[in-house]
Amino acid sequence: MALTMYDLAGADDAHRFSPHCWRVRMACAHKGLPLETIAWRFTEKDRLPQPSQGMVPVLVDGDIVVNDSWRILQYLEERYPAKPLFGNDAAVGTALFIKFWSERVIQPLIARIVLRDVWARLAEKDKAYFRDSREKRFEKPLEEVVQDRDQIVLRLREALEPARATVQQQPFVSGATPAAADYILFGAFQWARCASDFELLAADDPLIVWRNRMLELFNGLAATHLLGPLIRR
């Protein structure tokens, strides 16, 4: 039986952009596990199987329900050990570091670039929830969150330096072949790519080569997902 993931969708059912859901999607492809996805919206918390934290991804594997992208990656590694996502305990440890780096350094900067574009592509019923929750978090209107994005993108590019240096020395963050740390960081880029036409990287950034490698993996799984349609209200 295929795995099933509750996956955040925009107004268009096919518009899937959650950075944490993309981690799981890439990880399942890495292991060659078929994955079905269910389009889910922020305001459909009651539709999620339990246990959940009211957020996606939630993975359903037969009778087993796992939430939180990091826990899902651990679950996949334990339940389906072939084609390791990590490989050993030290690699799990350092991938956890890269997860926190992505979530606490990189994704907050990307948010300050794409957040209003994300909002503009959401389902009508999600828009008020998203605006309220994000404006509470940033303590300002969405339009003000992103108003300095020409400056923020320079800070983002600077913050990406450790990843840039790494992929100048080896093809993937994880080494010669992609693994969990790549899917984690790529999730952040795929989020921006599917939700905004704002380009995060300078044209000559070595990270573009890495990003293209990631887009082409698994027969272009990520590349086939395009920028979602803009929903005007």
Added chain:
Amino acid sequence: MALTMYDLAGADDAHRFSPHCWRVRMACAHKGLPLETIAWRFTEKDRLPQPSQGMVPVLVDGDIVVNDSWRILQYLEERYPAKPLFGNDAAVGTALFIKFWSERVIQPLIARIVLRDVWARLAEKDKAYFRDSREKRFEKPLEEVVQDRDQIVLRLREALEPARATVQQQPFVSGATPAAADYILFGAFQWARCASDFELLAADDPLIVWRNRMLELFNGLAATHLLGPLIRR
């Protein structure tokens, strides 16, 4: 035959503070390899065995000479595979990321806190070289490099967030047990600790618990190295 490392020393032969040499020292202890060190000063480039880049660490293992701390860690792992420093290719890859994060985000901030204190503990003959090369790099006098350190330390603490979050979830950056990524980041802390009495971490920072764990490893190898004496000229 014991391994030998050329190791940066201050005015006092016993004052060893190079972050990159500390990586190697901890890695050898991790593998249970006896390591002899030779006190070396910045102005003694001609004393280094070849190949070298005029910098330490340089490791000598019989007829083999290896320079650059990252290459030395790879060499140790290949030549002495027991007690792995990494474990698999993905862990090497993600440790490389943490190396670049330490070198390009963390160490430049620590430099802007401790650099003048490092200088004050150097051998007389090294002081001019160190001041000139660092003032060229920072484009200002050492005294000005560190003049904002009360502000810089706040930026450092913020930048350390991915490591902080990681060690709140597991005992070491590498997971349940210490490995290469820990020695790499710890090298930066040991550099500051042996060269300056300026405290990098707030009293309630969870990273203090991790740093203490690192200091206590291998019978307190790192803890026995104290702040070097101040050399007045």
